[in-house]
Amino acid sequence: MRILVTGAAGFLGSHLTDALLAEGHSVLGVDNLCTGSLANLSHLKHESRFEFAEHDICTPFDFGRVGYVFNFASPASPVDYSRLGPETLAVGSDGTKNALEVAKKYGAKFLHASTSECYGDPDVHPQTEDYWGHVNPIGPRSVYDEAKRFSEALIMAYYRYYGVDTHLVRIFNTYGPRLQKNDGRVISNFVMQALRGEDLTVYGDGGQTRSFCYVSDEVAGILGLSGTDEHLPVNVGNPHEWTILECAKAVLKVTGSASRIVYHPLPEDDPMQRQPDITKAKTLFGWEPKVDLETGLRLSLEYFRSCLTEETADLKMA
Structure with a gap:
């Protein structure tokens, strides 16, 4: 099958592209590179089944x-969507x-990368897909x-009114190689700070919780959902809940860093709890994550160390 992946040069989009190619498909990657990087696709330059088009899908x-x-085009990190607010609204x-x-024209199936942020700062814990959320608009x-x-509303409209075979995955915190090193997300922040020997910045008292899903598990869940007949949202994330402080300590352990943990005020509207109920994913396609946080951090270390090496080289050249 020839498959379109928007946001193919991004963190998740590039890993998804690799997985689709590994299944024997051909992939057309589209990205305007506002947050994605061609470096994430450089290993595919001699892959005949991969095509790339630099294009803004808002056109x-x-x-x-x-x-x-597979619609994965969007700024996704706090640093990026804070910088590109109107662009983020436009791509959504x-x-x-x-x-x-495109899916409607060719009778193609459609899977959209949605987010746990649809739940906002939730009143329900853990979050089930039928919870409508608590979001500051x-x-x-x-x-x-x-x-x-x-x-999500637009996609459900195309399903209901035009019969497009749509799917919605609500993605929870995902990490691994190719995650942007300075994107403001918890794992990349902590690991890069630890490798640089800087203080690890914890907001609030560190008691707020997140679920961290390693990228290979996330992609497996996305592919699992893509083959079902389910049209309503499905959570794909790690149901193991970690406090931010526990995550910081895990990063210090894995990196062997002597960095300190320091505390800063909580950002506005920062969710206090995040934990997916994945009963639906387990029931529909037998998915649950396999990689625990410490193992995933160790699998990511080589990548983040290469980011630090490049950073050091750039500073020497400056």
Whole structure:
């Protein structure tokens, strides 16, 4: 099958591309590179089954017939969507609509990368897919949260009104190689700070919780969902709950760093709890994560050390 992956040069999009190619498909990757990097796809330069088009999906596009559309185009880290607020809203609306139009035209299946941020700072714990969320629609995080919530509504409309075979995955914190080193997310922040010998920055008292899913587990869950007949949202994340402070200590253990942990005020609208209920994923396609946090951190270390090496080289050249 020829498959379209939007956001293919991003962290998750590039890993998804690798997995689809490994299954024998051909992949057309589309990305405007506002947050993605061609370095994430450089290992595919001699792969005949991979094509790449640099394009902003907020502008209508058609690169020929495809059998599946995986819509992964969007700034996803706090640093990126804070910098690219209007662009984030646009890709969640115009960009998603244009990707849906491709699926509609060719009768292709469609899977959209949504997010646990749809739950906001939840009143329900753990979060089940039928929980509608507790989101500030005008806060500093709203450009991302509401873009994803609108895109879910748009996708369900294309399913209900036009019969597009759509799927919605709600992704929880995912980490691993190719995660941007300075993207403001917990794992990349902590690991890079530890490797640099800097203080690890914990916001609040560190008691807020997150679930951390290693990228190979996340991609396996996404592919599992893609083959089902389920059209409503499905959580794909690690149900093991970690406090931010526990995560910081795990990073210090794995890196062997002597860095200290320091505390800063909580950012506005930062969720206090995040833990997926994955009963639906287990029931529908037998998925649950296999990689624990410490193992995943060790699997990611070589990548983050290479980021530090490049950073040091750039400083010497400056």
